[in-house]
Amino acid sequence: MLMHLRGLRAASLLACAIAFVPALHSQSSKTFDARNPQTSAALDREVRADMNFLTDDELHGRGSATRDEHLAALFAATQFQSLGLAPGGPDNSFLQKSALPDPLPERLKNRISKFEDTPRKETWNAIAILRGSDPRLKDEVILLTAHLDHLGVAAALDGDRIYNGADDDASGTTAVLTLAHLLSTGPRPKRTVVFALFGSEEIGGFGARAFLAAPPVPLTSIVANLEFEMIGRPDPAVPAGTLWLTGYERSNLGPELAKHGAHLVQDPHPKEKFFQRSDNIALARQGVVAHTVSSFGLHTDYHHPSDELKTIDFTHMVNAIASTVAPIRWLTDTNWKPAWNPNGRPEAVKAAPATSTTPQ
Numbered sequence: 001m002l003m004h005l006r007g008l009r010a011a012s013l014l015a016c017a018i019a020f021v022p023a024l025h026s027q028s029s030k031t032f033d034a035r036n037p038q039t040s041a042a043l044d045r046e047v048r049a050d051m052n053f054l055t056d057d058e059l060h061g062r063g064s065a066t067r068d069e070h071l072a073a074l075f076a077a078t079q080f081q082s083l084g085l086a087p088g089g090p091d092n093s094f095l096q097k098s099a100l101p102d103p104l105p106e107r108l109k110n111r112i113s114k115f116e117d118t119p120r121k122e123t124w125n126a127i128a129i130l131r132g133s134d135p136r137l138k139d140e141v142i143l144l145t146a147h148l149d150h151l152g153v154a155a156a157l158d159g160d161r162i163y164n165g166a167d168d169d170a171s172g173t174t175a176v177l178t179l180a181h182l183l184s185t186g187p188r189p190k191r192t193v194v195f196a197l198f199g200s201e202e203i204g205g206f207g208a209r210a211f212l213a214a215p216p217v218p219l220t221s222i223v224a225n226l227e228f229e230m231i232g233r234p235d236p237a238v239p240a241g242t243l244w245l246t247g248y249e250r251s252n253l254g255p256e257l258a259k260h261g262a263h264l265v266q267d268p269h270p271k272e273k274f275f276q277r278s279d280n281i282a283l284a285r286q287g288v289v290a291h292t293v294s295s296f297g298l299h300t301d302y303h304h305p306s307d308e309l310k311t312i313d314f315t316h317m318v319n320a321i322a323s324t325v326a327p328i329r330w331l332t333d334t335n336w337k338p339a340w341n342p343n344g345r346p347e348a349v350k351a352a353p354a355t356s357t358t359p360q
Contacts (some may be wrong), residue, residue, distance in 0.1 A: 028116035040322070046181065047174055048314060050174040051309060054174065059072060060153050061164055061165060064123065064200040065123040065203065065206070068152070068219070069148055070201070072197075073125065077095050080303060085130055086129040087129070088129045088216035089125070089126075094127060095125065096124070096126075097210075100220040105122065111203065112285055113155075117155065123149075123192070124148070124199045125197060126148065128180060128322045129186070129216060130333075137333075138192055139192070141192045141193070141221045141222045142189075142191055142193050142222075143194045143224070143226070143290075144180075144225075145176065145196045145228070146227060147279055149198075149199050149200055149207075150170075154305070163305050166232060166307050171228075173228075178321050179324070183325075183328070183332070186329070186334050191335060193332055194222075205279055205281075212282060222283070223289070223337050224289045224331065224338050225280055225289070226292075227278050227292040228294075229294050231320045231321070232298035232312040232313065233317075234295055235268065238265050241266075241319060243295050244295065246280070246291050247284075249341065250291075253291060287348075293324070306349070
């Protein structure tokens with residue numbers, strides 16, 4: 001009964017959020033201009049609204065491969081649909097469902113054993129496509145991604161047991177949703193843009209694996225991938241107003257974006273090996289020039305219930321998202337292509353098969 005009531009409350013929250021989406025988008029439907037106070041204020045409202053939903057306790061920490069991750073994916077899919085984007089999932093859907101291994105590997109069972117016992121049978125991605133306008137460039141793709149999921153609810157923990165994952169990675173998910181809005185309501189990009197929000201990153205990248213197994217566009221058409229992860233707080237290790245790019249030295253993408261106005265610098269935490277620790281690595285191993293944009297300053301709320309909405313620096317986060325709009329627009333409209341630097345591309349690793357089916 002308790003689980004049923006929790007489900008009803010979460011479904012009600014989702015219904016209210018979905019009803020609010022069109023009105024929210026209409027407030028800032030003009031081409032984004034960071035110098036315009038009205039559009040900047042609208043962007044702030046949009047970012048806060050998305051973050052409020054994704055970090056709400058009723059989503060129970062968006063546990064990987066749970067019904068709450070599914071609700072987050074539905075929320076994103078509804079936003080994509082309201083923007084008039086094309087569906088990127090199977091059978092004209094904005095959702096891509098993928099079965100997890102059955103039975104789960106022992107290592108994964110041990111990893112999730114400290115969280116509430118809930119079915120972990122399938123994961124969900126939300127995918128949308130903004131078709132390019134240029135006859136020569138529309139078959140080239142810029143991929144913008146983040147992960148929807150977090151850790152869920154602890155089985156036994158004193159006090160707060162919900163891992164809301166505000167910075168990790170509601171902030172990145174919100175960035176992709178916001179960029180989808182800004183890119184789709186301005187001049188249509190020359191290249192195609194795919195927006196993909198992956199499930200189950202926290203338990204092994206199963207959403208990204210499903211995307212690679214059944215991509216909405218040929219993988220060879222993807223010119224670049226930018227993953228957004230943990231941009232909700234500034235990193236004191238870099239200048240104020242700056243984001244960093246994992247694997248900055250591995251390709252020429254980061255330096256080129258910086259030349260065109262991106263506030264991007266090299267990852268100041270190389271010992272953490274962040275380039276290998278987000279969904280971009282799965283694409284990079286397939287040859288796609290793929291990096292993660294972040295400002296994670298190694299704060300102690302990482303993977304703790306204390307990663308909550310109240311810890312988010314919204315001035316930093318909104319400015320961070322705004323700072324990427326013009327450079328990404330340049331990337332979508334140029335015929336320049338990034339390339340790996342010598343020895344920059346990671347070695348390919350054969351991934352376990354992922355089964356993608358039509359969402360019900």
